Amino acid sequence: MGTMGEPRARGRFGEYGGRYAPESLVEACREVEAAFREARADPGFRAALAELLALHAGRPTPLTPARRLSQALGVRLYLKREDLAHTGSHKINNVLGQALLAARMGRRRLIAETGAGQHGVATATAAALLGLEATVFMGERDIERQAPNVFRMRMLGAEVVPVTTGSRTLKDATSEAMRHWVGVTGDSHYCVGSVIGPDPYPWMVREFQRVIGDEARGQCAAELRTSVPDYVVACVGGGSNAAGTFAGFADTSARFVGVEAEGGAGAARGRLGVLHGCRSLFLQDDDGQIVEAHSIAPGLDYPGVGPEHAHLRDLGRARYLTVTDDEAVSAAVRLARTEGIVPALESAHALAWVIRAAGDGELPAGSTVLMTLSGRGDKDISTLKELV
Structure with missing residues (x-):
């Protein structure tokens, strides 16, 4: 394969x-x-x-340069705007x-x-x-x-x-x-x-989500000085938005980063097991029982990761890292106040890693970063009201 x-x-x-x-x-x-x-x-x-997809879902979704945030972080950050698709994700x-x-x-x-x-x-x-x-x-x-x-x-x-x-x-x-x-x-x-x-x-859902990566690939070719970003970043629960985005750049030099919730890190800390019909990496105790996941973002509240993500991790083709609830909330607020976009808390996890990695030098200055903004934050307003 x-x-x-x-x-x-x-x-x-x-x-x-x-x-x-x-x-x-x-x-x-x-x-x-x-x-x-x-x-x-x-x-x-x-x-x-x-x-x-065109007439009902509103595709293609735009590729938006996050200009003010990019200037502050010292990287060139572009957002693939799945939050603008019909139904909000x-x-x-x-x-x-x-x-x-x-x-x-x-x-x-x-x-x-x-x-x-x-x-x-x-x-x-x-x-x-x-x-x-x-x-x-x-x-x-x-x-x-x-x-x-x-x-x-x-x-x-x-x-x-x-x-x-x-x-x-x-x-x-x-x-x-x-x-x-x-x-x-x-x-x-x-x-x-x-x-x-x-x-x-796992394969079928990735293929239906491939439209994200394929569109972004063409938009990068049109918008960026180089047609391939240095990093492609997306949040990961089960992992469909990340898989669809990564698929569009699978044959390129772009480095893939999947960002999980600290309390739901199947790819980062899971162990081999079987759940919901597939063999993959899941959070488990010493007896092999599935451990409850936790995330402030309900879409990341899953104790495992899709099998293809587990395979990409093993190959070294993608890295899977975690951020905390507090980091995600902080990132959501920062995007709202610098770019006028309130992201879903799931997407805010991916942004939180970009902010952290730019700050600690893991993302080299001047890097081009494509991040999939998988959903809008309307659904999370009640949660955010209690924390911001």
Whole structure:
């Protein structure tokens, strides 16, 4: 397998990936893989998706120079503005692709998990657009933290199912969504929101998010003195916005940096294990039990990382570093006050690393940095009000 190409047989990225699922879901995953391979080879499907991304999602999103912040940091920072995509984040890219695929397969309902609520909103949006039903599983704790997104999902016609088990966050919502899918595979498609889960999801989600990196690559060629940035940076929970961004620059000299929450650092501190249908790096105790993740950003509140990110780490192609809640909040405030942009707390983690690395010399002066701003901060206003 070439770097960020198709996975090897049985969905493997090196020693990671695979399809660890009950037999009923193994067959459902085979059907999804066959449908995806057929659809991506079909010019009609690609054209339909491109039209939706342009006319409904508002692509291409701009590449914005962060001029005042760049001057202060001594680097040239460019922001790939996924916060300006319809529904407020990168999630819509993947969901429109999977919703079109579901309709092509004859499925009438989308199932999804969500943490920050952005994937849930995107799923509800795509379902409404295409005349599908939507059921979204969301941890009870995240429902409390992300009330505006819960209202948006319900206004769009989706059923929001509170998950009251475990930590009541993204991990548990994912587990419940997969359990539910077991009994409804005949008429429902599980619209996984990140590069996690059983094969083909890590690969398929990355390919639907590749539009971020491909667009940014072309925009860099047009905007920068050199067509390839020195660093490509993105926040990582499961890792879909990072995977999509990195994919556009996989064959270049750009250095990849994935930024995780200090309390959810699957790539930085995880150990080999199996969760949610794939083999990857997860936070675990000495008995191999999954340890609860914590982050002020609900979308990073996941105890592992997608299998391709684990593989990129092992190859040395990408580095995975962490920042704290306080650093993320500080970065969000700084971007708001220097560039007039309030970022999602997830994206603020990536920015916090850029600020820290520029300050301590890890980013050489004059470096060109492309950072994916994966979402806008409207959903986090209640949290920020208590801290700023």
